[in-house]
Amino acid sequence: MLEDRKPDRGFVEIDGEECKGCGLCVEACVPRVLRLAESLNRYGYHPAVYDGHGCNGCGLCFFVCPEPGAIRVFKLAAPERGARPEAALAAV
Amino acid sequence: MPEYQVLHEKARSFYPRYTRKAEAQHQTHYCPGCxxxxxxxxxxxxxxxxxxxxxxxxxxxxxxxxxxxxxxxxxxxxxxxxxxxxxxxxxxxxxxxxxxxxxxxxxxxxxxxxxxxxxxxxxxxxxxxxxxxxxxxxxxxxxxxxxxxxxxxxxxxxxxxxxxxxxxxxxxxxxxxxxxxxxxxxxxxxxxxxxxxxxxxxxxxxxxxxxxxxxxxxxxxxxxxxxxxxxxxxxxxxxxxxxxxxxxxxxxxxxRTKEAEPRPAPAPPPALGDLPRILEIGDGAGEALPPLPKDPFADHRIKIAGFGGQGVLMLGEVLAEAGLAAGLEVSWLPSYGPEMRSGTSNCHVRLSTRAIDSPLVAHPTLLLALNEPSLRKFSATVEPGGWILYNGDQLPADCARQDVHVAAIPFTRLADRVGDARAGNMVMLGALLEITGLLPEAHIDYALRRKVKSERWLELDRRALAAGREAARQGVTHAS
CATH class of the missing domain: 3.40.50.970 (Thiamin diphosphate (ThDP)-binding fold, Pyr/PP domains)
Structure with a gap:
């Protein structure tokens, strides 16, 4: 059941046109959810792509990537105190 | 829907676009994996x-x-x-x-x-x-x-x-x-x-x-x-x-980041106006001296040569300082190396009413030769009509020239009589001033005071200058 699955702790966005396909992010990715695309980008590189799920938001891919803005890493926001059901109950 | 926030993205300290290249301005020029x-x-x-x-x-x-x-x-x-x-x-x-x-x-x-x-x-x-x-x-x-x-x-x-x-x-x-x-x-x-x-x-x-x-x-x-x-x-x-x-x-x-003290701020530079005092230049006394006229045109090219220790460079410096005080264009170019130690040294001085093109004096109008090797080295380079002042009773026969003036005076011996053989340079300067009238006495004395800090030496140098003037008055051997 998709709805029951715990959300991923993070995800990444890769700019396939800035990426030069060096593969260092693929090498660094702990959950191994990055790979190089079969297709080529405008500059003739196989850009890195994210499988779409399984990212743990560690950010290592960002640090090993030589391009300033090819990767953006998102992290699951910590739920706010007030949003937690038990906290809401306690308030009542 | 779970909420995500940006954890890492392009740093703000990067430009949004890199304008070096016409295209691909979002990419660096580095190779993949660099x-x-x-x-x-x-x-x-x-x-x-x-x-x-x-x-x-x-x-x-x-x-x-x-x-x-x-x-x-x-x-x-x-x-x-x-x-x-x-x-x-x-x-x-x-x-x-x-x-x-x-x-x-x-x-x-x-x-x-x-x-x-x-x-x-x-x-x-x-x-x-x-x-x-x-x-x-x-x-x-x-x-x-x-x-x-x-x-x-x-x-x-x-x-x-x-x-x-x-x-x-x-x-x-x-x-x-x-x-x-x-x-x-x-x-x-x-x-x-x-x-x-x-x-x-x-x-x-x-x-x-x-x-x-x-x-x-x-x-x-x-x-x-x-x-x-x-x-x-x-x-x-x-x-x-x-x-x-x-x-x-x-x-x-x-x-040493723990024990290192923050560096003190650099000391502020001295005010521009204080520099002459700090560097001991331009105390104002020289400016009070009357300048020499710029007309007629005069361009004295002086070479002073002798053994290291005879005060060759010092003699040149006094001339240059006095020239400055007289409002002339001045250059002083020392030439020494290992020669400073018991070899020949020389300096080039130019005193001119116009801007000086080069401090190098290849053909002096005035040669001050404090010893024989220096005379031999430079006597042939003196401009016709110029002067040779030689530290000796007479020029060696093979150095004689028909087309220049010569004053052969035993300057060192005269300095010895004044009190110190090392003042021979000042005896020679006295003779030079007497013969050529190159610079006024007051300017020379000002230059001496600037260069000579010891009272005893100042007094000795003044007497040496006077002795040189006297010797020049008594007898100058002109070329025949």
Whole structure:
């Protein structure tokens, strides 16, 4: 059941046109959810792509990537105190 | 729907677009897998975190990273090969509040710039240096660097680097750690994600040290160059980790950040108006003297020659000082080397009513020869109609000339009678003034007071001058 699955702790966005396909992010990715695309980008590189799920938001891919803005890493926001059901109950 | 927030993205200290190229302005010019890009990111991130973007001045080197100023949105100076630490010194000293980051590769820092980095470190310049060591000359196509590993092939070490031919890999951190001044020296690597994270910390620390006002910080970064190493980026990363780090051990080589005191602010420069007093020039007494007329045109080209110790240079200085006080154009050019020690020395003095083209006096109008070797060396060069003043009873027969005036006077012997043979130069000056009327007495006396600090010598020199004038009045031997 998709709805029951715990959300991923993070995800990444890769700019396939800035990426030069060096593969260092693929090498660094702990959950191994990055790979190089079969297709080529405008500059003739196989850009890195994210499988779409399984990212743990560690950010290592960002640090090993030589391009300033090819990767953006998102992290699951910590739920706010007030949003937690038990906290809401306690308030009542 | 779960909420996500941005954890890592392009640092604010990067420009949004890199305008060097007409296209692909969102991409760096670095090869895939290059360590420069990673290092740029670590630096940009540290600048963001420390909130110092407006204070940073990046010194870009020569090498692949020459275009660093197209990427990092900070102050920039791009400098000559190897000179980044010297330029960084200048920027930091003239703008002490700036955060100066010098960025250099190994060909730049460890080869042509080895003197600059050594002395900047030794002076403890409070700047931050990032040293990219990839064991090769990358930009120029793979020549051997000082950091190339033993056995490593390059276009200039095609059989592999040999210790007998090219010497050992240069360990920059270890060399600098032998100096007293550096505050922080660390070697990191970009060999895998763990090493990159450690590098990020070191990069930030090195910049933070400067923000805290501490001294010299350098981080050496073992960095992949996949293209020139002919490896794919992943193999290149492994080579950094497994081969380079073996030769260049990672770690902190110096950390005095705890005990280091913030450097005191540089002393403010003295006010311009105070300089003459500090340098003991232009006390005003000379300005009170009447200037000589600029007309008619006069151009005295004087050569003074003798043994070292006879006061040759001093005699020239007194003439030049007096000339300055008289409002003339003046030059004084000493010529000495090993000659200063029991050899001949000479100086060239020009006193002119017009701007002087060259301080060199090849054909003097006045030759003051304090000994025979000097006379022999220069007598033939004197302009026809000029004067030779010679320290002796008469000119040696083979030095005689028909077309010049000669005054042969035993100046040293006269000085001996005055009280010290070393005042022979002043006896000669007295004679010169008497014969030529070159400069007024008052100007000469002013120059003497400026040059001679001892009262005893001042008095002796004045008597020597008078003795020279007297001797000149009594008998000048003209050329027949």
């Amino acid at each position: 360590g420069h890009g990673v290092t740029h990111k670590l630096i940009a991130r540290a600048i963001d975190e420390l909130g110092i973007q407006d204070r940073v001045v990046l010194i870009s080197p020569v090498g692949c990273s020459v275009f660093a100023y197209y990427y990092l949105d900070v102050g920039n100076v791009q400098v000559a090969h190897g000179r980044a630490p010297a330029a960084a010194t200048a920027v930091k000293r003239s703008r002490p509040d700036s955060i100066v980051i010098s960025y250099q590769g190994d060909g730049d820092l460890a080869a042509i710039g080895s003197a600059e980095i050594l002395h900047a470190a030794n002076r403890g310049e409070p700047v931050t240096v990032f040293f990219i060591n990839n064991a090769i000359y990358g930009m120029t196509g793979g020549q051997m660097a000082p950091t190339t590993l033993i056995g490593q092939k390059s276009t200039t070490s095609p059989f592999g680097r040999s210790i007998w031919n090219e010497g050992y890999p240069l360990h920059v951190c270890e060399v600098l750690a032998a100096l007293e001044a550096p505050v922080y020296l660390e070697r990191v690597a970009l060999g895998n994600s763990k090493q990159v994270m450690a590098a990020a910390k070191a990069v930030r620390r090195a910049i933070e040290n400067q923000v805290r006002g501490l001294g010299f910080s350098l981080v050496e970064i073992l960095s992949p160059c996949p293209t020139i190493w002919k490896k794919n980026p992943v193999e290149a990363q492994r080579w950094v980790r497994e081969e380079m780090a073996k030769v260049y051990p990672l770690g902190v080589f110096r950390d």
